[in-house]
Amino acid sequence: MLDSEFMRLALAAGVVVGILAPAVGFFLVQRRQSLMGDGIGHVAFAGVAAGILLDVAPVLTALVAAVLGGIAIELLRARGGTAGDRALALVFYTGIALGVVLISAAGALNVDLFQYLFGSILTVTRGDVLLITVLGAAGLAIVGLLYRPLAAVVIDEEGARVAGVPIGALNIAVAALAAVTVALSMRVVGILLVAALMVLPVSAAERVAWSMRSTLALAMVIGLASAVLGLTVSYYADLPPGGTIVLVAAGTTAACAFAGSVRGR
Amino acid sequence: MPLAVELEGVSFGYRLGQRVLERVDLRLGEGEFVAVAGPNGGGKTTLVRLVLGLERPSEGRALLYGEPAHRFSRRRSLGYLAQRSVLGGEAPATVREVVAAGRLATGGLIGPLRRRDHELVRQAILRVGLEEHADDPLRTLSGGMQQRAFIAKALAGEPSLLVLDEPTTGVDAESQESLAVLLDELHSELGVTIVYVSHEFGAVESFVQRLVLVRRTIVFDGAPHELPGVWHDPSHVHARQ
Numbered sequence: 001m002l003d004s005e006f007m008r009l010a011l012a013a014g015v016v017v018g019i020l021a022p023a024v025g026f027f028l029v030q031r032r033q034s035l036m037g038d039g040i041g042h043v044a045f046a047g048v049a050a051g052i053l054l055d056v057a058p059v060l061t062a063l064v065a066a067v068l069g070g071i072a073i074e075l076l077r078a079r080g081g082t083a084g085d086r087a088l089a090l091v092f093y094t095g096i097a098l099g100v101v102l103i104s105a106a107g108a109l110n111v112d113l114f115q116y117l118f119g120s121i122l123t124v125t126r127g128d129v130l131l132i133t134v135l136g137a138a139g140l141a142i143v144g145l146l147y148r149p150l151a152a153v154v155i156d157e158e159g160a161r162v163a164g165v166p167i168g169a170l171n172i173a174v175a176a177l178a179a180v181t182v183a184l185s186m187r188v189v190g191i192l193l194v195a196a197l198m199v200l201p202v203s204a205a206e207r208v209a210w211s212m213r214s215t216l217a218l219a220m221v222i223g224l225a226s227a228v229l230g231l232t233v234s235y236y237a238d239l240p241p242g243g244t245i246v247l248v249a250a251g252t253t254a255a256c257a258f259a260g261s262v263r264g265r
Numbered sequence: 266m267p268l269a270v271e272l273e274g275v276s277f278g279y280r281l282g283q284r285v286l287e288r289v290d291l292r293l294g295e296g297e298f299v300a301v302a303g304p305n306g307g308g309k310t311t312l313v314r315l316v317l318g319l320e321r322p323s324e325g326r327a328l329l330y331g332e333p334a335h336r337f338s339r340r341r342s343l344g345y346l347a348q349r350s351v352l353g354g355e356a357p358a359t360v361r362e363v364v365a366a367g368r369l370a371t372g373g374l375i376g377p378l379r380r381r382d383h384e385l386v387r388q389a390i391l392r393v394g395l396e397e398h399a400d401d402p403l404r405t406l407s408g409g410m411q412q413r414a415f416i417a418k419a420l421a422g423e424p425s426l427l428v429l430d431e432p433t434t435g436v437d438a439e440s441q442e443s444l445a446v447l448l449d450e451l452h453s454e455l456g457v458t459i460v461y462v463s464h465e466f467g468a469v470e471s472f473v474q475r476l477v478l479v480r481r482t483i484v485f486d487g488a489p490h491e492l493p494g495v496w497h498d499p500s501h502v503h504a505r506q
Contacts, residue, residue, distance in 0.1 A: 152366035158347040164340030
């Protein structure tokens with residue numbers, strides 16, 4: 001399998017995304033914002049469409065759209081008096097509708113959108129892998145640097161606010177991190193499945209871990225294993241890689257839930 | 266006595282024309298242990314939010330140690346135990362991780378905790394009697410133990426003012442008693458100013474020096490024994506006994 005250049009590049013991209021997505025998703029899941037990745041993914045779709053229309057690399061326009069969409073969701077939730085789920089719905093539907101309109105305007109409705117919707121990890125280039133690695137490493141470094149304040153907000157947001165912790169800035173940072181993760185994961189599992197890689201490994205880890213740190217670490221291991229195992233299975237069984245990776249993560253979640261219930265959690 | 270909290274003619278509404286609180290005057294001295302009670306919907310939590318500077322008065326002024334509460338410069342000296350419904354009791358954190366979160370403001374936002382931070386976390390856990398459960402996940406503990414963990418979190422920040430909002434909700438009578446004893450110890454041994462906010466004050470009645478009843482405005486402010494008998498909280502276990 002590793003004799004093929006495309007599989008080596010796919011594995012490299014999968015490894016980075018497999019670690020990064022649960023690391024960022026951890027904070028979304030703990031704050032009960034599991035669907036935020038989905039919402040941002042739909043805005044990223046509008047970014048892809050804008051890229052096709054403007055003849056610019058769709059990954060870059062998706063990245064910009066995702067970051068703007070993520071921050072918009074957070075601002076609507078925090079300052080607009082809009083409930084989180086409604087803020088999400090507003091951005092979610094606006095993003096997908098804008099994407100369809102822009103794709104249509106570009107006369108590109110016949111373009112193979114599947115690679116954006118369901119991923120196309122086997123077509124990633126060296127340039128893609130470099131971008132994913134650099135931004136992924138930066139994202140992981142930020143998670144590491146901000147771990148304590150982000151964890152404190154998860155544990156007691158009001159207490160942290162009273163003690164003068166800059167909650168608004170931290171929430172924006174999480175939204176921006178989620179957006180970057182979505183844009184990077186787009187090539188691996190696709191817009192429609194990206195949130196799964198942010199949420200499922202965390203749900204799985206929660207059932208068997210014993211602390212917050214161990215949950216985060218285990219989620220990253222499960223994300224990594226899902227990406228590598230999913231790619232391997234898809235290579236030998238000739239299955240779509242994005243879907244296979246997510247199915248592996250879903251299977252692991254089910255297995256961990258079973259293990260957790262046996263242990264009485 | 267220097268003032269920790271000063272509300273002067275404070276009125277507040279979340280919407281235009283609404284009045285959750287009306288012309289509230291309240292002065293709490295440093296080192297006092299005060300219970301703020303009143304019916305649900307009477308404005309207790311709003312009062313807390315004004316005191317802590319999380320809301321700004323529509324009229325009047327709210328001061329913390331002489332500074333406008335919303336611009337208070339020494340926020341690290343504030344300890345706050347929010348209502349359980351907004352605390353992350355379901356997060357997969359251990360007691361030690363919860364308490365360590367209390368060192369965030371004082372110990373610095375970024376980077377690992379230092380030796381002194383770890384020591385203060387250990388002492389806070391010891392003080393609330395949870396040393397045997399320090400590495401247990403919070404969600405596996407009883408409601409009373411979870412409240413103790415969050416009190417330890419507040420203590421780890423070495424607060425001079427500790428505000429507890431409905432700390433006994435969902436906590437059994439025995440745990441309410443031990444919580445009241447713990448607060449009394451913190452008050453007498455550490456000199457922390459404590460504001461205990463609850464719709465039922467029976468648990469702390471014998472420990473507090475002052476009782477403030479809020480029902481849109483302050484309807485009673487004095488020593489608990491001065492409270493007219495009919496106003497005593499019938500829901501508390503002592504009253505039933």
